[in-house]
Amino acid sequence: MSYTPALKNQYKEQIIPALMKEFGYSTVMQAPKLEKIVINQGIGAAVADKKLIEIASNELSAITGQKPVACMSKKDISNFKLRRKMPIGVRVTLRHDRMYEFLERLVRVALPRIRDFKGINSKLDGRGNYTLGIEEQIIFPEINIDGINKIMGMNITFVTSGKTDEEAYALLREFGLPFKNLKKN
DSSP states (O other): OOOOOHHHHHIIIIIHHHHHHHHTOSSGGGSOOEEEEEEEEEOGGGGTOTHHHHHHHHHHHHHHSSOOEEEEOSSOBGGGTBOTTOEEEEEEEEOHHHHHHHHHHIIIIIGGGSTTOOOBOOOOOSSSEEEEEESOGGGSTTSOGGGOSSOOOEEEEEEEOOSSHHHHHHHHHHHTOOBTTOOOO
């Protein structure tokens, strides 16, 4: 017997039928799905301190359970003391089971830990994708607050197969993302 994340089962059993009913799809394959989650952490201060990349990489791998990739600068910018091919950030792309597990931890554990949390903005990019900016990495329980030397934020991008923002918004709402102006049915 193999393990399946709870959110993946919920997607198959509850979310797909709800989306089919809401948008009038004739087949299950028309329903939008979550394709991947990309977590990106830009570290501008890494130009001066190379250890910040390693610290951020360790934190991101603790949060996601997957080893991040260092993002390199594309060109020289003398005002920022930046050289080409210097590491200036880390990112990780989650797909399949790890993606569902991360989304569940984000919605149920991490987001409620934000101080004065009233919900997330509901602005999508026009192509059915949503990016959520988080200002502190300490909202994740995997991060030990005592071991933190610098508070760093991150961007979490949800890439969906939804053709419109409306479809993607409905999908993310069904997954339980706490949008600010969520309309109660």
